[in-house]
Amino acid sequence: MTTSPLPPTRSILREPAFVRLWSATTASGLATWALPFVLGLAVLERALSPVELGVVLAARTAGFLLAVPVGGVLADRHSRTSVARCAGLLAAVATPVIAVGLGRSAVLMAVAAIAVGAGQGACRPAFQALTAEVADGARRQQANAAMTLAVRITTLTAPGLTALLAVVVDVRTLLLGTAVLWLATALAPPGGRAPNGEAVDSAPRARFHTQFLEGVREAGRHPWFLAGLAALTAVIATGYSATGVALPLISRDRYGTEAVLAAALTAYTAGALAGALLIARWRPRSQGWAALAGLACYGLAPLSLVLPVHPALVVAAYVLAGLGIELFNVPWFTATQREVDPKMLARVSSLDFLMSYGLAPVGLVLIAPAIDAFGAHAVLLACALVCFAAPALAALVRGSRHFSQRPGGGGP
Template sequence: MTAPPETTEVRDSRSILREPSFVRLWIGTTASGLATWALPFVLGLAVLERELSAVGLGVVLATRTAGFLLAVPVAGVLADRHSRRSVVLWSGLAAAAAAPVIALGLAVSSLPLMAVAAALAGAGQGACRPAFQALVAEVVDGERRQQANAAMSLAVRVITLTAPALTALLATVLNTDALLIGIGLTWLCAALIPPKGRYTPAATGPKVPFVRQFTEGLQEAKRHPWFLAGLGALTAVIATGYSATGVALPLLSRDKYDTEVVLAASLTAYTVGALVGALLIARWRPRAQGWTALAALACYGFAPLSLLLPVHPAVVVAAYAVAGLGIELFNVPWFTATQREVEPSKLARVSSLDFLFSYGLAPVGLALIAPAIDAFGVTAVLGACAAVCFLAPAAAALVPSTRNFSRTRSKP
C-alpha cells in the first residue's frame, strides 16, 4: 500500500527541476543569494587594495544590515497586499541600482554615498526574502515543496563553497568597480527572471493601515504554537552558535591551534555538511518531522562545544560538519511547514517575522559576544553558547504541535 506514494515521490523529485516556472524561481533566488554574498566579499577586496578603509567597510556593512532589518517587515506586508512577483521585481531593481552607486562612491571616495547605496541594497535584499518564500508556495505544489526548498538551499550552499574562489579569480582580471557592476547585473537577473505566481491579493476595499496588517501577521504566527517555539529556538541558536563561529573560532584558531587552517577547514566543513543535509532532506521524510528538525538544529551546539574542549583540530572540523548538516535538516522542513500551514494571504508577513527575528538579529549576538568574552572569559561564553544551542530546541520540542510542525498533525 505504500509503494505508489514512494514511486510518486521519486518521480516528483526528479521532475521538479524540469518545470520552467520553478527553474526560473530557482535561478532568481540563486542570483539574489549570490549577489547578497558577493557584496561584502568584494568590498573586502577593496580594503585589501586600499580603496576603502576598514572603518569605511564597517559603516557600509552596518548600513546594509540596517536597510535589511527595516525592509523585511515592510516587504512582508507589501507582498501580501500586492503581487509577490512585483515585490521581487522592485526589490531586485532597487538592489541592482544600488550596486553602481556604491562603485561611484568608491571611485570618488564618498563614504556617505556608499552608505546610502548600501542601505538601499540591504533594503532590496530584505524585501525579496519573504516574497521569494511566498512565491515557492505559489509555484510548487504541496507534495514537492520540500524538494523545492532543498534545491534552493543546495544552491545557496554551492555558492558559499565556490564563490570565494570564483570571485578571487575574477578579481585578477577585473577591478572592484567592474565586480560591483557585476553584482548589479546579478540583482537584475534576480528581479527579472522569476515567474508570476498564483496568489491574487484580496479585493480592494477600505485601506487597512500598515501597522494593522503587520499586526495581523503577528496574530497569524500566534495561531501556530510550533512556529513560535521553533522560531525562538532558531533565533537562540543563531544568536549564540553563529556568534561563536564568527568571533571565537578565528580567535581560537589563532591562539589555541596556532594556525588559520582550522578556521578555513571548519567553515568549509560546515558548508559541505549543509550540502549533504540539503541532499538528504530532499528525499527523507522522518515520521516526527518537527522533532527530527529540532534535534538536528541542536547539533549546532557541537560547534562551540568543540571549541571549548581540548580536542584535536580534526574534531573541531567534524563538529562544524555536523552543525552544517543539522542546520539544513532543520531549515528545509521549517520552510516547507511554514508554506504549508500558514494562511496563504499572510504567508509573506509570517515569513518576514522568521527572517527578522532569526537571521536579522544575528548581528546583535555578534556585537555582544566579544564584550562577553572580555568580561567572563572564552570558556564561560562558549559553555553558555553550547548550552543554549542544545537546550533551546529541546525546550521547543516540549510544545506538542512541534512534533510535525503542524497544529493538526501532532498525534503519534
C-alpha cells in the first residue's frame, strides 16, 4: 500500500490516511506526556524515589536525543510508515519493562526508559515526513495545524486523564496503559512508500553519518531554515527554561499560591490551541516574518515575571506566548516540507528536533544557578531580550520573509 497526495477538493480532516496519521500522533503524544505523571504518582506512593524518577526521565530524554538523528536517516532510507511502526513497537515493548522494574530495579527502569525515548525520538521525523506524503501542498498548513492541535490537546488532557485513572487503577496498570498507546501508535499510521516514491531496493548505501551529514548540507542550502532554527533554539533554551524554573518559584514566593502557576500553564496551552486554529486558515502575505513575530511573543512570558504585576497580566502574557508559538510552528513545518528535498526531509526534520529539543535541558540546568548568581530579575530580563532579539535577527536573513529562497515565497 502506498500513500499519495490527497485531492485538494476535500478537507484534510475527512481523509482516512490523514486521520490515521493524526491518531498515531495523538496516541504517541498521550503516552509521552502521561509517563512523567504516572511515575510522579509512583513517587507519591513511595514505590520510586525522587532521585530514581530523575534518572528514569533523564534516560528517556537521552534515548530520544540519540534516536532522533537515527530515525531521520532511517525514515529517508525506508518507508516512513515502517520506521514509525517499528519505533512505536519499540516503545510499546519497553514500557512494560518499566512497570516490571518499578520498586525493584532502577537500573532496569532506566534501560527501558532509554528504549521508550528512542521510540519517541524515531517517531518524530517519520511523522513529519509522513505529513508531507499524505497531504498535498495546498493543504499541508491545515494538516500541520491539525497535528499541532493533537500535541496541545494531549498536553492539556494527559495529566488530568492520568489523575482520574489513578483513582481506580494502580501505577503499574497505568504504565501498561501507556504501552497500549504506543501499540496504537505503531498500528495507526497509513501505509507508506519510500521517499523517492518507489520500492526500497537492497543496493549498498552510504554510511549512516554520511547520510546524516547530507541532511545537514541540505539544511544549509536554506539560510532561512538555519536562522529560524537558531532563533527557535534560543527561545526554547531561555523562555522555556524561565517557564520551567522561575514560574513555579515566583508563583509560590511572590503570589503565595500555586494557582498562578496552574493558570499560566493552562493559559499557554489555551493560547496555543487558539493559535493552531487561527493559522489553519490564515495565510499571511509575509509568512516567515509573521511566524518569527509570533515566536518573539514567547518573550512576553519571562517579561511578565520580571515585575510584581497583577496575576491576570501574567496569564495574559502566557496566552500570547502560546498563541505566538503556534503561529510560528505551523508555517515553519509547512515551509520545511515544501522547500526541503523530499528525499532528505526526515533528516532535516530530525536536525530541527535535535537542536530545539536537545538544548532545552541545557537551559533548564543553567537557569537555576544563573538565578542564584545574578538574581531572578536580571535572568528573566535577559531571557526576554533573547526571545525578542533572536527572531528579529533571523528575520534579516535571506529568504526569511517567506521561508523560501524563491522570490515571493514558495506557494501554499
